[in-house]
Amino acid sequence: MDVDAFVVAHRPTWDRLEHLTKRRRNLSGAEVDELVDLYQRVSTHLSMLRSSSTDSALIGRLSTLVARARSAVTGAHAPLWSEFIRFWTVSFPVVAYRSWRWWLGSAIAFFVVAIAIGFWVASNPEVQATIGTPSEIAQMVDHDFESYYSENPAGSFALRVWINNAWVAAQCIGFAVVLGLPIPYVLFQNALNVGVAGGLMFAAGKGGLFLGLLTPHGLLELTAVFLAAAAGMRLGWSVIAPGDRPRGQVLAEQGRAVVSVAVGLVVVLLISGLIEALVTPAPFPTWLRITIGVLAEVGFLAYIIYFGRRAVRAGETGDLADAPDVVPTR
CATH class of the missing domain: 1.20.58 (Methane Monooxygenase Hydroxylase; Chain G, domain 1)
Structure with a gap:
């Protein structure tokens, strides 16, 4: 045939x-x-x-x-619980899995920029002088950076972190309506902040403290931001290059898929915020705090790969309109 x-x-x-x-x-x-x-x-x-x-x-x-x-x-x-299970085993992971190229590209670009800026700041006293006075920089590296994670009660701090991270991710999702064009700028702004802070800390001989405080929650937090950016930019590109399907159909499908990412990231960023509030400032050895962060990151990626790959093999797209609201009866 x-x-x-x-x-x-x-x-x-x-x-x-x-x-x-x-x-x-x-x-x-x-x-x-x-x-x-x-x-x-x-x-x-x-x-x-x-x-x-x-x-x-x-x-x-x-x-x-x-x-x-x-x-x-x-x-x-179908009962509500089956829709809930479908979302976490199909809709969210399959969209994340299908976006892996954009996701990985966002991560690589972010770290290249952040590391380059960090080296630039750390090796140039003139650049450091434009960031702040010696006393202001000393206050930041000797006190403010570390105390940021412990100066507020854990509950309120976790909520504040969650709202802040959710806002960054929401910007990436929201900018999908303008084809994702501002998303690289949002990523650059965050890479700039990380690079400058890292450069100042390493220049002061406190690179270990910087990585020890940032890594536990930062791995999962940045992964969520990269996924949000990937979903937004992928939607924009699908409109620019829809292939052999009508542009409006592609936009509708990808738009609904982006909604899946937005809902899923609410929970992912909540977990990241809890780690930042409860683990990062905890009096644990640095290796233990970093291990907790790495395990959270590995667990999330394993979840996406396992359920996302399985859904792709089943022909799923993550389009919420495809979710059945009925179950077969016999």
Whole structure:
């Protein structure tokens, strides 16, 4: 069988079934009959493709479509807990996983800029003089940087950190509406702040203190910011280069996927804020605090890779409109 010709011939049928499935709550009687007929036809198409094609992405997409259509035809409304589980095992991780190139690119660019600025500040007394007077810099490196993490009660400090980090991530998500163009500037501003602080601390011989205080929470916190930036920039690029699909359809799909990232990052940044409030200032050995931060980071990445890869293999996209609100009954 010529798979390409088969796809061209039957794509309108698949698109129509997808459209009816998404509108399952508002169908007329004739449309319900059409939904049942298309479900049976597309099920046959899927069976034919499974026996003659090795295109896992196409088979995954049709499998998901047939499953959703079957649920719409024979199912009952899914309980809230199943939607909650689907979000954390499909919608959020698959969007993060699919954005890994943008995510990694954002991280590399951030650290290149931050490290370059840090070296520049640390090796140039003239640059340090433009940042502050010797007494102001001494106050920052000898007192302010460390006391920042312990001068307020842990609860209020965690809330403040969470709000601040959520605001940075929200900026990256929000700038998706203007194709993500301001996002590199937001990342640069944060890289500048990290680079300047690091340069001053290393110049004063307190690089170990700087890394010991920043690493426990900073790994997860920055990872969340990079993911937000990746989602926003990926949406912008999908509008600029939508491929062979209508630009409006791509924008709608990616926009809903960005919403998944925004909701997921609320929890990720809350965890980061708790680590910053409870672990960073704790009187633990530096190696223990850093280990806790590394374990949180590794755990988050492992979660994204495991569930994201599994969802990709199943043909999921993270589009919230694809989440079924029904479960099959027998």
